[in-house]
Structures are given as C-alpha cells and as structure tokens.
Amino acid sequence: NKEAISNLNNENILRYSRQLILPEIGVKGQLRLSNTSVLIVGAGGLGCPSAIYLAAAGIGTIGVVDYDEIELSNLHRQILHTESRTGLKKSASVAASCSNLNSSVKCIPYHTVLSSKNALELINQYDIIVDATDNVATRYLLNDAAVLCQKPLVSGSALKFEGQLTVYNYQNGPCFRCLFPKPPPPETVTNCSDGGVLGVVPGIIGSLQALEVIKIAIGLPDTFKQRLLLFDGLAGSFRNIGLRPRQKNCAVCGDDPSIKELIDYEQFCGAKADDKGKNLTIL
Amino acid sequence: NKEAISNLNNENILRYSRQLILPEIGVKGQLRLSNTSVLIVGAGGLGCPSAIYLAAAGIGTIGVVDYDEIELSNLHRQILHTESRTGLKKSASVAASCSNLNSSVKCIPYHTVLSSKNALELINQYDIIVDATDNVATRYLLNDAAVLCQKPLVSGSALKFEGQLTVYNYQNGPCFRCLFPKPPPPETVTNCSDGGVLGVVPGIIGSLQALEVIKIAIGLPDTFKQRLLLFDGLAGSFRNIGLRPRQKNCAVCGDDPSIKELIDYEQFCGAKADDKGKNLTIL
Amino acid sequence: MLITLEFSGGAEMLFDNKKSHEVNLPDTEKWTIGSLLLWIRDNLLRDKPELFLQDDTIRPGILVLINDADWELYGQSEYVVEAKDKISFISTLHGG
C-alpha cells in the first residue's frame, strides 16, 4: 500500500555517502532502509538510542509508542529528551529529536498504552518491531503480537549494569515464549525504578538493537536470531549464547498454537504493564 | 583549584535516582562523577554518544574539542547535531545538546585543532581524556600528551562495521606507543571518508567509552586497561584481547623516555591530522 | 568433580551477590542438571529457594546454560554434568 522509493536524491546521496560506500549497503541497501518501517515500542532508555540511530541511517518510517510523559528521573538514560520537555509526551519528544536529525524520515509518535486491543493493528503497519519496553506483561504482549503478525522482533533489555539482546520470530527462529513459556513469578521481577540502571547500559543495548534492525532490513546474515547477547558492564564482558530453535509445542509460534489472538497479559503475568506500580498480586 | 561538590541537591537526587540506588554508585559515586572533568577530543561519531551519556550520568565538566563544522554527511552517525545546525561548530553543537539534557553539567566547547602547541595546557585541566578522533597523527599526539600529563586515555575507533576500544595509560597499563611504537605506513590507513562507516558502530563504541570513563571516575575495577575490545558488527561478535603490559622501553611512558615534550605528529606519521585530505606523502 | 556455576541477571542476588562459584561436587553419584539443582538448593542457596526452584526444577524466567549454550539443546535437566563444565543461570531482564 506504500509506494516504494526507487532512487536517492542528491541530498540523500550526500547525507548517506559514508554508508553508501560500504559494499554491504550501497544504493540497494540504502533503498531498502528507505522502504523499511520500524515500530519502536518504548521511548525510554532503549528506545532513544534505537530511534536516533535508525533515523540517522535513513529508515523510511519510524513509529514510536509510549504512553508516558518525560520526568527528570528519566534524563540520566533517555538521551533524546531534554530538560525543557519534562512533562511532555515521550513519543512526541523522540519523534521530534529524530526529525531534527533527519527530516526525510517519517516519524510517527503514538501516545498510547500498547494493549491487546491496539497492538495488532499497529504492528501490522510496520516491517520490523523493536521491543524497548520495561515490563514483563508488555514483552509477552509484543511477542505474541509479532508472531501473529509475522514480524521480526528485536528485543533488548537492561537493568543495573547488565543488558541482554536477541531477535525473536525471525527466519524460523524461536520466539520469546519458546524460551519462556511461563512468565516469571512477579516477586522475582526487578524493574529500573526499583533496581536502578546505569544510563549508558540501555544506551549500548539500544544501539545494538538499531544495528540488528539495519541488518534485518538489508537482509544481512548473522543477526541475533536464535542467539542471545549477555552484556555485563561491570566486568566489561560480552557473551554470545546459542539458543534453542523454534519450539514445535510453543503456545504461539508452534505447529499447533493455542494462542490465536491476544490475551490479557497483565492477568497472565500477574503484574501491571508498566515499570512503576507494585505487582498486582501484592495489591 | 576547583571547589569540590560535597553533596547533592534535591533536584539531582531525583535526576540521578535510578543510578543512585546502584550499590556500585550511590551518593559517593555520584559525587565523584560530579567532581570529575572529562575532555572529549572529537565531536563526531564517537564523541557524540560519549558526550551525551557522560552528561546524562552527571560528569561535572565536559570539554569538547573539534575544529570542524557540521556537514550533512556527518548526520548519519553524529547524532547530537541537527540539520538546522549544519555549517555551525561541532564543538558548540555537542555542548548545546549536552546542556539541553543536563544543565547542571558544565560543557566547554573548544573550536580548535588539537595541536602540539595547545594539547598539554588543555589536557592538564581535565581528569580523564576521551580519544574520539579520526586520524593517526592526532591519536599519537593525544597519547603522548596524556602520558606527559599523567591522565588516563579512553580510546575508541570505528570503521566500516568494526570498532575497537581500550584504555591507555591507566594504572600502570600500556599506552598507545607501547603497542605501536611506529606509525602505520600512511597508505595503509583508511579513514571514514574513504572507507565508510555504519553510523551505529561508532555509536556503540562511543557509548562504551562513556562507560569506561564512568568506571574510571568512580574507581570501579575491570576497565579495559591492558585489554582491547574488538567489535565486528557484521558478525555480531565481541572479542576481549589481553594486551602487553606497559613497555619499559616505550619512547614516551617507558623507564627512560626519549619523548619528553610533544613533537610534530604530522611529520612523524607522514599524514595530516584530519580525516579529509590525502596523505602528505602522496601530495 | 570441579565445575563452575554462574549466576547473572539478578539470579546472583540469591547467592551472596557472587556471580561465579567454583564448586566441587562429591564423586558419589552421576550428576545431572536435575540433581545439581537440588544440590544448589541445599548447599548454596541462602534463603527463598522458591525464587530459584519451583516443583524441583528451575523457576520460570531463568535460562539455564551449559557451556554458553541453552540447556534445551542438551536435554535440559537430563544432561549429565562433566568436570570443568560451566553451568550458568541467567535471569532474564525486563527493564529498558
């Protein structure tokens, strides 16, 4: 339904010149980036670096979903916001920062909670989904929605000095549920509000998510499909973990799935879909 | 000569709350960050992420050195600049973006070429130096200046899909010259203008440089002293390399150094101190 | 039999915040990951075993690795532990 961009104008040839000369990208790869749409869910510590590096690289359309407003306590890690924007919508702030860097990218902010009601319609409009969220319920929701819409899901997470990165539901690789069929007990889940996080750790993981998106958009091999990156910022170590293949008995991506439409994920996880409140089970 | 900051005001307690609760940081670590000054040399692909994450974390003073003005072809990787700032000074642009995020950080732009004439005076005013430059001559200059001023040097570099990171001249570890006593033949050196670079690759390395600075400022162990990180973005691999210790016969940091003041680095390297022109030997 | 146990992603908080443990398993039996889990509960866990095990297996949300690969690739709890193995327990992160 979108008209494909089939050539680069002179301004864009200049703008992207340093990546156009990479043989792995070239004009063909740049056009693929221009014709790719990416939905970033979460305009926080992971979403900020992801969004700005995708805008810089010339992804055609970037959607940004977040229900939240900017607070001072976000600014130690959410680097696209500014002091003067505190109280304003995060999604609009990220879109504005991306447009300031590259006005040829179409940036669409969605100031809304991603829910079982709107997720499929939103995700269906995009080619690649970035999980830059901050809570378990939304991660299951996003996983199931990405599987049902058949979109690759580039998943990042960070807490304290640690980060994790993988790509779900891509090229017949596993999904989040293949690895974790059951949600963790709510009392074992720590969020950034309670556990803390050093801002640059989601910065590194979010940047790596942008790289994965670019590789998927261009069709480069060696993505983090069926692989997990473990980053330990205190040790300065990166580990590459081989993961299981897609599980035939997976409830959502398996051969005979039981989940064919989105469910109630707060109920499923026993926890609210934000990183603020206490767990439902405790309330 | 600077008056030390000895407590956090309420606004800063709120701003840094998510990193203050990390036991490795806490109020003591946050105060150390506030009392640390960092000189970032290069306001480009590495300098941008480095600067913004250091500003976000609350480094007290950030100096930014760059002689260059913003061009459209920078924006695919230099994410703190904007379209509307093309033609303006890079150093001022980075300082402005950092101040917009965190006005409590003192950001000092230096619109100048780092040279053998001004390097020692500049570097002496800072605690930690970030090498975010783009050419061999400036890297030798910065190394020698950091050794002569006894400052740790957090070095990053990127080209195409690859990046490298290490920390020189820290805690009796090696310096750049310990590893590379002789400069490379100019005809073997590729810069980002000629070889190209995917923007997010310096994004990842520059973020990792910010993390190293934070660890050094706070006094955390396990930095990249005497270690080299090799990042291959195409393969999605990170390798940790053990390096040689400080070399007793090093010309600048050795036991009987022959270099006791800065020399002519363009002549030493046979190449100009920018990433634009052709090599001197070819001219 | 000497092996290395690693905990990360928060799982280390159940083990004195120590991420790496060298342990010496008694040579009295053949060790599977299943029996190792119970040994960890009885010998290393300080308190709150339910945050690590549920129904005698690993609780949801912790990924078990055998020498840096998903235990699912090695038969999960049936895998027979060998000397020098590195068994890791990675709690998944959800922050962002």
Place this chain on the structure above:
Amino acid sequence: MLITLEFSGGAEMLFDNKKSHEVNLPDTEKWTIGSLLLWIRDNLLRDKPELFLQDDTIRPGILVLINDADWELYGQSEYVVEAKDKISFISTLHGG
C-alpha cells in the same frame, strides 16, 4: 598442522576480504610466528606484500594475536605455533 588465521580491521582486504582462513602448514619444519609470516606472504597474500610485512616482520599498525592474546606476551615472532592455534592479525582502526 591445522591452524586458523584471522584478519580484521582492514587487514582482510589483502586476503580476498576473507576474515577467517583454515590453513594446513606442511609438517616439514617447526613453525614459529616468524616463519609463518613468510609462509603467509608466499602462499596467501595476493599482492602488495609491503602492506603486510616490512623487513620480514609484521608492518607497523597491525597487532598480532595468539589465541586472543597479544603476541608480545608470547615472545612475538619466536613463538612456536601449535596445532589448532588461532593466529589473528588486527589492523588498528583510526576512524571515529
């Protein structure tokens, strides 16, 4: 004797842009890094040997690694190569 050679940071451009090479060294002699460098020049290098070697040793700006550690830690060109060794040649990057 089978070993792995790796080239990165741009050094791979001298070797058909291939980053990893499995090579089989003839068992006729004891191989040091020094003699390996000459073997690489004569058997793998396509052209411009001066961009890889100078005065029969590695040219300035390329770091040599023996199994992911600086060759300086192993006596540089004197190191005796063993089967399955991974010898890497890393051209330092200067871009930013």
